[in-house]
Amino acid sequence: MKLSENAVKVLEKRYLSKDENGNLLENCEGMFRRVAKAVASADAEYTDEKGIAKLEQEFFDMMADLEFLPNSPTLMNAGRPLGQLSACFVLPVEDTMEDIFEAIKNAALIHKSGGGTGFSFSRLRPKGATVNSTGGVASGPISFMKVFNAATEAVKQGGTRRGANMGILRIDHPDILDFISCKKDNSEITNFNLSVGITEDFMKAAEHNLEYELIDPKTKLPAGKLNAKNVLDSIVEMAWKNGEPGIIFLDRLNKDNVVPKLGEIESTNPCGEQPLLPYEACNLGSINLYNMLTDDGKALNFAKLAETVKKAVHFLDNVIEVNKYPLPEIDKMTRGTRKIGLGIMGWADILCSLGIPYNSQKAIDFADKVMGFIQENAQKASRELAEIKGVFPYYEDSVFADRGLRLRNATVTTIAPTGTLSLIAGVSSGIEPIFAISYIRNVMDNNELIEVNQVFRETAVRENFYSDELMRRIARVGTVRDMEGVPGKIQNIFVTAHDVSPEWHVKMQAAFQRHTDNAVSKTVNLGHTAATDDVREVFILAYKTGCKGVTIYRDGSRDLQVLNIGGVK
Numbered sequence: 276m277k278l279s280e281n282a283v284k285v286l287e288k289r290y291l292s293k294d295e296n297g298n299l300l301e302n303c304e305g306m307f308r309r310v311a312k313a314v315a316s317a318d319a320e321y322t323d324e325k326g327i328a329k330l331e332q333e334f335f336d337m338m339a340d341l342e343f344l345p346n347s348p349t350l351m352n353a354g355r356p357l358g359q360l361s362a363c364f365v366l367p368v369e370d371t372m373e374d375i376f377e378a379i380k381n382a383a384l385i386h387k388s389g390g391g392t393g394f395s396f397s398r399l400r401p402k403g404a405t406v407n408s409t410g411g412v413a414s415g416p417i418s419f420m421k422v423f424n425a426a427t428e429a430v431k432q433g434g435t436r437r438g439a440n441m442g443i444l445r446i447d448h449p450d451i452l453d454f455i456s457c458k459k460d461n462s463e464i465t466n467f468n469l470s471v472g473i474t475e476d477f478m479k480a481a482e483h484n485l486e487y488e489l490i491d492p493k494t495k496l497p498a499g500k501l502n503a504k505n506v507l508d509s510i511v512e513m514a515w516k517n518g519e520p521g522i523i524f525l526d527r528l529n530k531d532n533v534v535p536k537l538g539e540i541e542s543t544n545p546c547g548e549q550p551l552l553p554y555e556a557c558n559l560g561s562i563n564l565y566n567m568l569t570d571d572g573k574a575l576n577f578a579k580l581a582e583t584v585k586k587a588v589h590f591l592d593n594v595i596e597v598n599k600y601p602l603p604e605i606d607k608m609t610r611g612t613r614k615i616g617l618g619i620m621g622w623a624d625i626l627c628s629l630g631i632p633y634n635s636q637k638a639i640d641f642a643d644k645v646m647g648f649i650q651e652n653a654q655k656a657s658r659e660l661a662e663i664k665g666v667f668p669y670y671e672d673s674v675f676a677d678r679g680l681r682l683r684n685a686t687v688t689t690i691a692p693t694g695t696l697s698l699i700a701g702v703s704s705g706i707e708p709i710f711a712i713s714y715i716r717n718v719m720d721n722n723e724l725i726e727v728n729q730v731f732r733e734t735a736v737r738e739n740f741y742s743d744e745l746m747r748r749i750a751r752v753g754t755v756r757d758m759e760g761v762p763g764k765i766q767n768i769f770v771t772a773h774d775v776s777p778e779w780h781v782k783m784q785a786a787f788q789r790h791t792d793n794a795v796s797k798t799v800n801l802g803h804t805a806a807t808d809d810v811r812e813v814f815i816l817a818y819k820t821g822c823k824g825v826t827i828y829r830d831g832s833r834d835l836q837v838l839n840i841g842g843v844k
């Protein structure tokens with residue numbers, strides 16, 4: 276097995292089966308075997324025992340060779356009694372006490388199984404509105420979000436990983452200003468990522484410095500006006516302060532809603548990459564591009580990539596089948612649309628090993644080529660599956676029926692953050708630039724792991740400039756820019772998230788979005804000294820280049836960063 280020591284540590288701590296005393300019941304190979312067996316079993320009605328065994332071996336090899344990994348809940352739970360395999364859920368929050376607390380209960384069940392939940396709070400009546408049954412006044416979406424947050428906090432202690440939530444409020448909700456500033460105090464609502472749901476009308480009003488109307492979701496009546504530019508300024512100001520809220524472009528999510536007859540998309544999963552209908556779940560999986568190089572390491576092996584995409588789509592489609600859903604409503608919706616989200620990890624690593632700077636037009640062109648290829652092949656694989664196993668049950672309600680495009684899955688691609696998967700595979704996460712050439716990672720329970728970028732290490736050895744002393748110096752600042760002892764050419768290629776200007780971050784996100792059915796998880800990093808104007812420019816550029824949302828992070832603006840540069844002493 277190719278797993279690093281760090282990867283084994285993470286897997287042993289949180290992924291491998293254990294008995295009640297905490298003794299391991301399987302090793303890493305056993306975990307991949309368990310997952311491959313469970314996922315391959317979905318083909319039982321289409322093939323014989325030999326066929327299943329062959330498929331199981333294919334799935335096993337693909338994971339054990341670190342070419343493809345399914346999202347964490349699949350690795351943790353496949354072939355085990357819990358059997359909940361999806362990372363992403365969206366739950367509806369209706370404007371009644373029963374429904375609000377029902378959503379809290381459902382979220383708790385999902386968190387317990389390792390999944391994350393997204394909610395739109397836009398249907399809740401605003402603070403101060405009347406409550407008919409009591410004659411009292413409503414406390415509004417933000418106060419209820421705090422209850423969701425507290426429930427998540429409590430479940431955290433028993434779960435395999437901390438529960439994560441996305442909270443969304445529409446820009447025209449009367450409580451929008453409170454929502455924008457509700458995480459001003461960093462210790463509040465800590466188990467939520469927040470995004471403002473923005474509309475095209477709002478963006479136009481902001482551009483022309485006009486007012487826009489607030490709507491009371493309960494009465495559907497106008498509830499006052501705000502100046503759009505001022506509201507955008509408040510979002511920018513808060514995002515500059517501590518990275519939140521992010522924004523999502525609701526109209527864009529719905530333009531790409533392939534089953535509009537089933538409802539409107541109002542929220543995404545916690546990290547923003549997966550827009551879903553209420554009660555929909557999605558399982559993700561990521562191809563490790565760094566393991567898709569040709570034998571001489573000089574190019575991307577497109578034939579191998581095509582083959583891996585095909586197997587990965589088959590794998591993810593089977594996951595829908597063997598998944599045990601936490602609620603009957605989720606079972607129905609998820610099996611109805613059969614959405615899957617295939618993405619990549621190791622993007623920065625492959626760019627570095629091919630000598631392409633992340634912040635270059637060449638990298639953007641390559642992104643278009645690679646993701647275009649993945650999208651095309653993933654859709655082809657879904658079409659082929661449909662021929663054998665049938666189209667997704669809600670196909671007739673989908674836009675594909677009009678086009679005659681017979682697919683097994685309503686969506687096929689998503690770019691996930693791959694926070695843990697990339698650690699297991701030992702490559703750069705998702706499509707992010709290398710965070711630091713060397714850094715300390717805080718994992719659960721404040722354990723520290725020290726990481727040095729493997730591609731850099733190999734390059735330094737090959738080009739004869741490796742020394743322990745140099746690695747230590749680099750670790751102190753994270754970057755090799757202007758670093759004595761590192762050749763200029765290498766400095767240009769091995770750019771880190773902070774060396775890359777915000778514009779290139781957004782351009783890269785937009786390039787991947789062009790070829791992704793769902794959305795792209797990406798953080799646009801800004802230096803500590805960036806101004807609020809820089810944040811505004813990022814928002815506008817993301818809007819103009821067709822991104823579905825954007826999240827920024829200004830270095831040092833939050834007290835506890837998951838990743839720290841310069842932590843190695």
Ligand code: UDP
Pocket residue numbers: 345346347348362363364389390391392436437438439544545546547548559691692693694695696697
């Ligand atoms: N997620 C979660 N809790 C976590 C990390 C992730 O619920 O601690 C969910 C969330 O929906 C997120 C998705 O998993 O958007 C994918 O995250 P990531 O790719 O980082 O997960 P991995 O599979 O690498 O663990």
